[in-house]
Amino acid sequence: MKTVAITLVLILAALGMGCQTAPERSRNLADPSISGKTLAQQVCSNCHGLDGNSVNPNFPKLAQQQKDYFIDEMKEFKSHDRYDPAGYEYMWGLSRSLSDKQVDELASYFTGQTNIPAKSSDSKREAEGKLIFNQGVPDKNIPPCMVCHGAEAAGLGAFPRLAGQHADYIMKQLLVFQRTDERAQGAVMKNIAHELTPDNIRNVAAYLSTMSTK
Numbered sequence: 001m002k003t004v005a006i007t008l009v010l011i012l013a014a015l016g017m018g019c020q021t022a023p024e025r026s027r028n029l030a031d032p033s034i035s036g037k038t039l040a041q042q043v044c045s046n047c048h049g050l051d052g053n054s055v056n057p058n059f060p061k062l063a064q065q066q067k068d069y070f071i072d073e074m075k076e077f078k079s080h081d082r083y084d085p086a087g088y089e090y091m092w093g094l095s096r097s098l099s100d101k102q103v104d105e106l107a108s109y110f111t112g113q114t115n116i117p118a119k120s121s122d123s124k125r126e127a128e129g130k131l132i133f134n135q136g137v138p139d140k141n142i143p144p145c146m147v148c149h150g151a152e153a154a155g156l157g158a159f160p161r162l163a164g165q166h167a168d169y170i171m172k173q174l175l176v177f178q179r180t181d182e183r184a185q186g187a188v189m190k191n192i193a194h195e196l197t198p199d200n201i202r203n204v205a206a207y208l209s210t211m212s213t214k
Contacts, residue, residue, distance in 0.1 A: 029043065029094060036108070036109060037105055040106050043094070044106065051063055052065070052113040053115065054166070057166035057169050058168075060166065061166060063113035063115040064154070065107075065161050066160055066161055068158050070107040071103055072158055074103045077091040077094075077095040083182050086172075087182070115164040115212070118209040119210065122206055125206045126207045129202075129203035132204045133153065140195040148188075153208055162208045162211070164213075165208055170205035170209065171205045174201045177192075
């Protein structure tokens with residue numbers, strides 16, 4: 001009997017130690033005590049990938065995204081100021097209860113990941129896109145993308161990283177800027193995108209998707 005009791009105590013002690021060292025696990029978006037890193041790995045990763053390199057181009061890559069931009073977009077989702085279809089369908093509910101601290105931690109997590117660009121697949125289209133990125137479209141008064149997004153498209157502060165983003169996602173967002181008011185904070189991009197042709201959009205998206213930065 002004494003042996004059984006000792007064994008039971010040892011088992012309970014082992015279980016207790018296991019509980020203390022177990023990694024944080026929770027998908028409760030309404031619990032402010034859950035870290036942003038945990039939510040990134042156990043919730044956001046379902047769409048955006050564990051390392052922020054989403055496989056499905058419907059969901060943007062978040063790896064190496066500008067932290068300020070990431071935080072601004074999360075605030076827009078929470079306030080419902082960004083209402084492009086994919087935005088409100090997926091992000092309004094998910095972002096609703098996140099604390100400022102969690103949003104900051106999410107941003108830090110994804111900013112710290114490494115973006116994996118697409119492989120080159122259409123050199124002619126990418127070359128045309130490079131010209132638009134570096135020189136704009138002068139005859140339509142469209143400025144170079146690099147003016148705001150940087151020479152390597154890494155972004156800066158509130159201007160997002162575009163390098164290595166899915167081409168399909170870039171095209172979709174340019175059409176949102178061009179044809180709708182679904183991204184209220186994108187007034188500058190609405191004016192720039194207005195005169196882009198379908199070919200312009202496909203070309204610059206193809207180029208950006210293959211860009212990489214250190």
